[in-house]
Amino acid sequence: MSPSLTVALVQQACTAAREENLATSIQGIMHAAEQGAKLVLLQELHTSLYFCQTEDVTHFDLGESIPGPSTEIFATLARELKLVIVTSLFERRAKGLYHNTAVVFENDGQIAGVYRKMHIPDDPGFYEKFYFTPGDLGFTPIATSVGKLGVLVCWDQWYPEAARLMALQGADILLYPTAIGWDPNDTDAEKNRQREAWMTIQRSHAIANGLPVLVSNRVGHETDPSNITSGIQFWGTSFVAGPQGEILAHAEQDASVLVATLDLQRTESVRRIWPFLRDRRIDAYDGITQRYLAVR
């Protein structure tokens, strides 16, 4: 593991045309490689529209096996460009059994590992519990030539437990492919609170664990096929944070490839001045595995 690592995030708008989305991702990855990136993170479900705005059984047709057509494309790209790629795919595991799955490719084109989204949201416009079976692989970082990658997906970002378990399993970097946006009808104040909360909670995982965090989020407006809502305005703002939660680079709300260089030795130096892992009260954390503890 080299002490410094150039990383890139591909932040893109998607359309209903799979080939277009793939072309945009590929272009972004090639651009990242030209700038020296050795690790590229794509956003959540980058090969399609965010199809969870409605519950529609035909959308399961978007699912694909892993390995499968998409993994073949990204495996080739990883090998040709000699970089590690983290993708996010709609996995068809069996008839009627689907997952929201991140696939990590080693720089020789091999699949280094997969992560199946553990926390599944469900709220108006984000009907993910209909589509995605909760992950059954736990919180296990994926070993690669650029370090152990603690890949988590979108809704996972709100759970300190997930980040902590990745850190305890030796993750060197936390990575979040996401697809989050605004209800266009919300007030500006509410929009600001939501985006700020989203950045804050992910920066907090960097701080609590002394790890860099990469977040790649979708951009663009996608309409609601049911016409019930005003669709989702994905807010982009992909960012790279260092192990004190400091923002090293961030994107705006347009399609972009964000490049940043991490100093991987900072985790050791930050953990020496802030040795949070040393002082965890593991004798008193039992209740974390309970749903709720108050009796009232």
Next chain:
Amino acid sequence: MSPSLTVALVQQACTAAREENLATSIQGIMHAAEQGAKLVLLQELHTSLYFCQTEDVTHFDLGESIPGPSTEIFATLARELKLVIVTSLFERRAKGLYHNTAVVFENDGQIAGVYRKMHIPDDPGFYEKFYFTPGDLGFTPIATSVGKLGVLVCWDQWYPEAARLMALQGADILLYPTAIGWDPNDTDAEKNRQREAWMTIQRSHAIANGLPVLVSNRVGHETDPSNITSGIQFWGTSFVAGPQGEILAHAEQDASVLVATLDLQRTESVRRIWPFLRDRRIDAYDGITQRYLAVR
């Protein structure tokens, strides 16, 4: 529990004179009461200098029993002003057995409960492991007339586990008395990163748990009695955050009494749009009670 609650934080500089520190706290609490506060939070160890800059056995003389001389003063004040007060005292529990303890007073002057700091830091200038036995009361909120108070102390603030356990036990508000500051010799960039991380991690507890957070921090420069370091410049910046982590009010670096009004119904409404407690993967969190999980 009323839907809105006016709260106040007393942020003060301390001296070696206990009576002076008490007078400043009392003045702050009276000022808070005049402005309608029903809950006042004092900073960590507000009756003395931050004595942990060196390891000196004579400093144990600062410890006091609970109930004791300080609790008598604050109990009287709570009863007379009809407000709930959260204090932070150096508890002498037995000969040679000391804790860093928060004491919560009901508005009738009764001690509603105590919390003994669970996570104890130890780094140059903050030799707390010498003075404070780790708390043995767990993470239990304290029931009061203004809600269940999840009181945690300073170093606890870096641990998402602590905030989560308070939330799972039904806390309505998270409260952090703290005493954190800069090494005056650090660069401005490092100082900014540290203070920003400190705010970010505490705001993240609000977000992860959908709860308001109150933080009261010390101000002023205190010299190092050993003259080894340049002392500590306590950075103040006490703040009140709402349940999306949004800053409702914050202080600067001078002594002040910060007043803010919380809408306690926002926890329910925020948790309805962001139902993080619903989706916790309690089946997969076992590892949280381990020191470390990676085998390498």
